[in-house]
Amino acid sequence: MHSSLCYHDIGLVSAVRGDNGYREYDTPQVSSLTFIHHCRDLGFSLLDCRSLLNLKLNQHRDAEDVKALAKEHLKQVSDKVIKLQILETQLAELVKSCQGGHQPDCAILNGLS
Numbered sequence: 001m002h003s004s005l006c007y008h009d010i011g012l013v014s015a016v017r018g019d020n021g022y023r024e025y026d027t028p029q030v031s032s033l034t035f036i037h038h039c040r041d042l043g044f045s046l047l048d049c050r051s052l053l054n055l056k057l058n059q060h061r062d063a064e065d066v067k068a069l070a071k072e073h074l075k076q077v078s079d080k081v082i083k084l085q086i087l088e089t090q091l092a093e094l095v096k097s098c099q100g101g102h103q104p105d106c107a108i109l110n111g112l113s
Contacts, residue, residue, distance in 0.1 A: 007036055012050055032057075044073055 007013045008023060013032050015023040025033065032053060039049045051069055055061045097107035 007033060010046065012036055012046070012053065042073075043077060048073060 008015060013025070013029050013036070015025045015029055018024045035053060035056060036049050039052055040046075044052065048069060052066065055066050055069075094108045094111045097111065099105075099107070
């Protein structure tokens with residue numbers, strides 16, 4: 001879960017502290033927090049979240065700028081998926097090669113060495 005405190009501390013969203021010590025957010029700030037949270041759930045970096053939020057708040061934005069940022073992130077996600085698939089294959093081979101049991105010889109440890 002992502003912390004709104006973090007977003008406030010780095011200047012993504014600002015709020016005033018009430019007499020009770022809690023930050024008080026108005027409707028636009030809550031909307032921004034929700035937007036940032038969705039961005040983070042999709043794996044966007046805080047820097048990308050800042051850029052996307054600025055684009056969202058800019059009524060004169062170019063949708064192409066938003067699309068370019070999302071396309072770059074999609075490429076990064078696709079690259080990670082490929083790396084994870086390779087990792088999965090390698091790990092599955094290591095697990096398959098190990099006979100297990102109560103013997104000390106382990107193909108996984110040998111493969112990692």
